Amino acid sequence: MLTLPSAFIDSSEQHRQVGPLPIWETATMDAATRDPVDELIAAESPHTDSVWVLGRPSLVHVAEGRVAAWADDCRDLADIPEAIRLNPLTAGDVSDSPVVWMSLPASLDELDELLGTLWRILGPDAHIVAGGRIKHMSRSMNDVAARWFNEVHASLGVRKARVLHFSSPRQRPAITGTWPRTNTVNGLTIRAHGGVFHTAGVDAGTSLLLDYLDAIAADVHSDAVDLGCGNGVISAHLARLLPQATIHATDVSWQAVDSTRLTAQANQLNIVTHWCDGLVDVPHESVDVVVTNPPFHRGTAQDHAPTLAMLADAARVLRPGGTLWCVYNNHLPWASHVRRTIGPTRQVVRNRRYTVIRTVRR
Template sequence: MSPRLSLALDAGLSLSEPLTVIGATPDHDLSALPQTAEVVQPFKPFHDHFAALGFDAKPESDTDCHDAIIFLPRAKALARALIFQACARADGAVVVDGAKTDGVDSLLKDIRKRVPVEGPIAKAHGKIFWFQADKQAFADWAAPEKQQVDGFCTAPGVFSADGIDPASALLAQALPQKLGARVADLGAGWGYLSARVLADDSVRGLHLVEADHIALTCARSNVVDARAQFHWADATTWTAPEPLDAIIMNPPFHTSRAADPALGQGFIQSAARNLGRSGDLWMVANRHLPYEAVLADAFLRVDEVAGDNRFKVFHASRPRR
């Protein structure tokens, strides 16, 4: 279990069911909690981790609970929205556990201005505290029902929630007019690149593959086209129903604070696996990330076709078998 949560339970925090846990990652050991606890985690690999452990894992939830535990995300707007959601659902305690680097001190200060707080307990470069659920006290922290950015629907905490990502915009400019009939957008996010692709009438089908359930929900609002198919899935393990003509992607390079180039490399290998023999990959990446070697291993031809001092756009063709 989280070392801070263990300390809180020893210090007098009492949890009652039904219990909801929001935002837990595989780094959080929940083994001391009842397996009937609902674990809300929209990121597919983390969701699957807790489902495999026997918890009632869900990507989103609005069912009532008695107590709720929130493991803080990095995004401040999302953290506040989760506090409101927990207060709207719980009629007991709301427990907040977070690292200093995730802004727990600032959030604790803001919450103390609104409700009485118990704890806090400091441990392992973070804090845990709890308070009685109060929906009205945090009504102004609710996420907007329709968050519009540049004409697109987004949501707090999703990638590029505040505007079109400049790397994706660079890739969109570099795409050819005709991509092919069968296309996939790996790591589709809220659908900016997919909307660009579907402007091509020759595309017969487009698979939007996204691990963040919230982002994918936004994409369903932004990409209203019968040719689009939506997949809540890990792009590194997803398998297309048939070989594809083209894949576009702006792969993530971290699931936590630390950069992990292996994640983007997994996207490249997935693209090579899902493309047909003459298929094409169009990809953008941060210039400092070392993708050239894995691209050369996965494709017979690799060209950098666009870029600037921050990003590079690759066109890779003829995947190796």
């Protein structure tokens, strides 16, 4: 990804000012793609000729002037021209102070890391317009922003959406810790960005799965995949236990993939990371084991489609006789699904909240 301000391109032959745009009245966003959060972000934006768009790729095509954009989710990259991609978490100093249009993340840790990063690389005239659905917003977001910026205020709500404005960077921010975070789990150093599920810790489902690590490792002859790798805790355990095997780790989230890379680096382990949707980088019938703790949401919305796609990918990449190890919330129907679509399935363990299953590829 491009990481320098020179990655900015002009979206027009001449710089046009971005200002309060009534984008619901323009041809740049048709009725099928209108979103009240996008509309409010653009309408509330101060005038500028330079915009960074973070996490809301649909706004790339609305912004005018010099535009750069970044999305943590690789599935959003199709809407961001490669020439304007910029990752703020790896960017150097910038020569100007763009207005930032961003999505408010559900995670306060992710918000803290993003605002801290922007505080470091933007100039004193920086202005951030962060939008979200009111039902997913909290006063704690203002508190996090106030660590980094003197001016924090909210817009009026419009169609169940609202934006927060952050400006006037503090000279001495109230830093509560550095990112990525570091934690120790079973003698392994785990590192994680703020947007990673459970940051540098281990959630209860993954912890239950790790209780059966020896059994998982016994199924691995040469290759295993951690599908939806998060902070890399599963990958790292497998790589430590199986130093001769090739361990792949994949995730749609750049923050997750980079966290896994940092975890591998901290423990001097060899893990092959892939920032991709599912297992598109893994050949057909090429691995012995797929291990996964699949999500049941995308962002703040519950969505089973990603898990169904992940399980279909697992069926594709497993060798005949290979195994899928999966942990999931008890109310979800994944055992019957993989029994039908992949092969014989048995319940390894079930507690009050989670189930671990082992499925053999036909």
